[in-house]
Structures are given as structure tokens and as C-alpha cells.
């Protein structure tokens with residue numbers, strides 16, 4: 001990996017959002033058809049000398065974030081700074097098997113890798129926020145067909161993940177209760193938007209879903225941090241994640257999707273009012289002018305109908 005990486009973060013003076021300018025990522029390989037061949041990820045499992053297990057974690061060859069030690073934040077109208085951090089790829093062995101087809105043990109192993117990489121990256125001085133996500137299918141942004149997840153660790157506690165954090169804090173200050181615990185309780189009582197539940201987790205279609213068939217998986221017990229899940233909770237999370245993805249695959253004809261974990265920043269603050277969760281966004285629609293320009297999504301399947309439908313899908 002000898003190419004020079006000069007990715008930078010730019011602050012939009014209008015919205016206050018940071019944008020990553022990562023021109024090197026334009027050189028990423030094209031999506032390859034499923035079924036093997038010259039897959040750049042299969043080689044990690046076929047190389048006998050490497051003797052690797054079921055899951056491999058590698059640095060992203062075309063990172064959006066990387067360790068940079070120069071360049072100070074600028075000021076004024078056009079603020080920018082180096083996109084400092086880490087960008088890793090978590091590759092599972094099979095070229096064709098997606099998480100929806102995983103066994104319980106395979107899913108637990110994947111979550112364990114998420115957790116251990118999180119804990120390792122959180123120790124890095126430059127890291128204040130870690131984002132774990134998975135893109136399934138070309139329209140969901142997977143540039144390589146071989147199933148893989150990604151972990152981005154950054155110094156910046158900002159961007160889209162700041163908004164839910166602030167909303168949870170505000171709700172807590174006003175109600176002395178956690179926003180997500182309140183949602184869980186109300187949804188479990190009403191049952192209308194529940195897709196599945198087990199002893200530690202609930203999967204539901206949010207009341208104001210941004211995408212048809214959006215699903216949030218959240219722990220029933222209040223916890224700001226994914227990385228603190230116990231072994232028992234991990235078993236339960238694996239079970240509900242696998243079940244939900246299998247229902248989406250079967251019930252919605254194997255759509256592309258994204259899922260991501262929102263957990264409290266690792267910036268030495270407690271963030272006790274936050275409640276970590278995992279969001280799944282099946283690609284059931286494309287955002288167009290109104291969604292992009294007015295910031296208001298139009299969804300065609302009400303969350304109540306989506307949940308009822310998915311509840312009934314037998315997997």
C-alpha cells in the first residue's frame with residue numbers, strides 16, 4: 001500500500017456537516033459478479049501459508065480515513081482538516097454466503113470480531129468515534145461482491161451520529177428517562193411495529209422510518225455502548241440479527257441493504273443518556289429530489305404494515 005493518501009474533511013459552512021473528500025477511493029475496483037474468480041477477498045482464505053480462520057480483518061486499500069500526522073484544522077469560511085483515523089475491512093470466508101445465511105455461531109463470531117476491533121481501535125489516541133457498518137449489494141455501496149463489513153475510526157465526533165446523541169441527551173434532561181428505553185417500552189406494549197424480540201433485544205420498524213422496511217435492533221437493557229455487550233447478549237444479538245436479515249432476504253426478494261451500529265463515542269465521556277442500536281436499511285427505494293433537497297423522506301409502506309409483514313415471514 002504505497003499510494004499517498006491525502007483525504008481531507010471539509011466543513012459545509014451552510015449545514016455544519018463534515019464531508020470526507022477521498023479522491024483515492026475513485027480507483028476502487030468495480031463490483032465483480034458473485035461466484036469467485038479473481039476476487040480480491042477470496043485470496044485471503046485460499047492462501048494456505050496465511051492459514052487464516054473464518055474472518056479476516058485488513059486495512060482498507062482505499063481508505064476514507066487514515067493516520068495523518070500533519071495539517072492543523074483551518075478556520076474561516078472554508079474549514080478543513082486531514083481525515084485522520086483508521087478504515088478496516090472485516091471479510092467473512094464465503095464468497096456467496098451473506099449474513100442472512102450464517103449459522104448462529106458464524107454470526108456470533110462476526111459480532112465478536114466487531115467487538116474486539118472496536119476495543120482495539122478505541123485505545124488509539126487519534127480515535128474518538130468508531131462506526132461499524134455493512135453494505136450488502138451494489139446499490140447499497142458494496143464495491144466488492146464478497147461479503148464484508150467495514151469499520152471507520154475517526155478523531156471527529158461529529159457528522160450524522162451527533163444528532164441522535166444530542167436528541168437522546170435532550171430527551172433525558174427533559175424526561176429523566178432514556179429516549180430509546182421509552183421507545184422500546186412503548187413499542188413492546190403496543191406490539192404494532194415489533195418485528196421480533198428475544199430476552200435481550202427487540203427488532204422494530206421505527207414509528208417515523210426513513211426508508212420502507214427500516215429496522216432498528218436495540219438492547220432491552222439500557223446501555224450506551226455496543227462494545228460492552230456480554231457473551232449472553234452477543235448470542236441474543238446474533239440470533240435476532242440473523243433472523244431479521246433472513247426475513248428481509250426471503251420476504252423482500254433479497255434486496256440490497258445497509259446496516260450500521262450507532263454506539264456512544266469513545267472520547268472519554270460517559271454519554272450515559274445514549275442507548276446503542278443497530279439500524280438496517282433495505283434498499284427498497286431511491287432517494288430523489290424531494291428527499292435530497294427537502295430532507296423529508298417519502299415512504300410507501302407504513303412501518304406498521306412493514307412490521308406485520310416481516311413478523312409473518314417464516315425463515
Ligand SMILES: [Zn+2]
Pocket residue numbers: 036039040041042043094095146
Ligand atoms: Zn470472494
Ligand SMILES: [Zn+2]
Pocket residue numbers: 178179180181182221222223274275
Ligand atoms: Zn436506554
